[in-house]
Amino acid sequence: MREERSKEDISSTTAPSIGPNTVIEREPPEQRLARGNQSREDAMGLDKRRSVIGGSYSPSPRRQAAMWGLAVAVVIGLAIGLKLLADELDQPPAKIENTAPWAQRDAPQKKPKPLE
Numbered sequence: 001m002r003e004e005r006s007k008e009d010i011s012s013t014t015a016p017s018i019g020p021n022t023v024i025e026r027e028p029p030e031q032r033l034a035r036g037n038q039s040r041e042d043a044m045g046l047d048k049r050r051s052v053i054g055g056s057y058s059p060s061p062r063r064q065a066a067m068w069g070l071a072v073a074v075v076i077g078l079a080i081g082l083k084l085l086a087d088e089l090d091q092p093p094a095k096i097e098n099t100a101p102w103a104q105r106d107a108p109q110k111k112p113k114p115l116e
Helices: 029-034 061-089
Strands: 006-009 023-026
Touching: none
Parallel strands: none
Antiparallel strands: 006 023
């Protein structure tokens, strides 16, 4: 196929991206439109879309359901594990010591003011 391109000098056009001696090359429309018509054979003459070993180009519905089921099971397992971990880490200490100054035995206690 012969490359035929038309060249057009547009250096007289005023635009910031166009400098002196700027030339735009364009392919003829027939050549641009024919680019999508590619051959179905490779360089050795064999069909480009060769058969797949398993005979299928995508996973079977059964395999897709198994993968989705596995993904859902993993998400549910992670959620349950995080819930159990949060419950375990959210426990109060077994014994709380009275370390505040007002909780000591001989600490002076303020008497509450009567309500008026």
